[in-house]
Amino acid sequence: MSYADGPITQIAWVTDDIEKAERFFVTHFGVRKWTRIPDVVFGPRTCTYRGRPADFTAHIALSYLDDIQLELIQPIRGESIYAEFLARRGPGLHHVCFEPDDFDGAVAAAERDGLTVVQRGDMAADMRFAYVDGASEGVPFIELAEIGPAMRAFFDQVRRSAT
Numbered sequence: 001m002s003y004a005d006g007p008i009t010q011i012a013w014v015t016d017d018i019e020k021a022e023r024f025f026v027t028h029f030g031v032r033k034w035t036r037i038p039d040v041v042f043g044p045r046t047c048t049y050r051g052r053p054a055d056f057t058a059h060i061a062l063s064y065l066d067d068i069q070l071e072l073i074q075p076i077r078g079e080s081i082y083a084e085f086l087a088r089r090g091p092g093l094h095h096v097c098f099e100p101d102d103f104d105g106a107v108a109a110a111e112r113d114g115l116t117v118v119q120r121g122d123m124a125a126d127m128r129f130a131y132v133d134g135a136s137e138g139v140p141f142i143e144l145a146e147i148g149p150a151m152r153a154f155f156d157q158v159r160r161s162a163t
Helices: 018-029 081-089 103-112 149-162
Strands: 010-014 035-042 047-049 056-065 068-077 092-098 117-123 127-133 141-147
Touching: 010 081, 010 141, 018 056, 018 068, 035 149, 056 081, 056 149, 068 081, 068 149, 081 092, 103 117, 103 127, 103 141, 141 149
Parallel strands: 010 068, 092 141
Antiparallel strands: 010 092, 035 056, 047 117, 056 068, 117 127, 127 141
């Protein structure tokens, strides 16, 4: 089974300075505007990291270039794949995201094939995500996501404000 039955919908970077990263993309890559969401909390009831309940906070910034969502993530506190990545590698490309038609089936198939799901969770009861370790293939992580109508409407608003 393919874990991704569509195009890449997002490219994300982890940074230790979200303002600096925003300026970099505005200056060098034509990003017009970022929507920043400070202090996003991922709690133990809705998120796991390496199989254990997670409790961490991150600043998030979103924008678009054409149909691709750009995401910047600055870990603030707690253990997560974002903080782990930053500590091991420093700032850089963290993941690409696909939105499979069958989220549960894609995650289960990845696990059956021996891929490690490093972090997973729910956001605002309208988005589910799972990060698969892709380092052996040159991408640190691959995110599989299921986006509900309210989150899709928010992303559409971000896209409109970015153009």
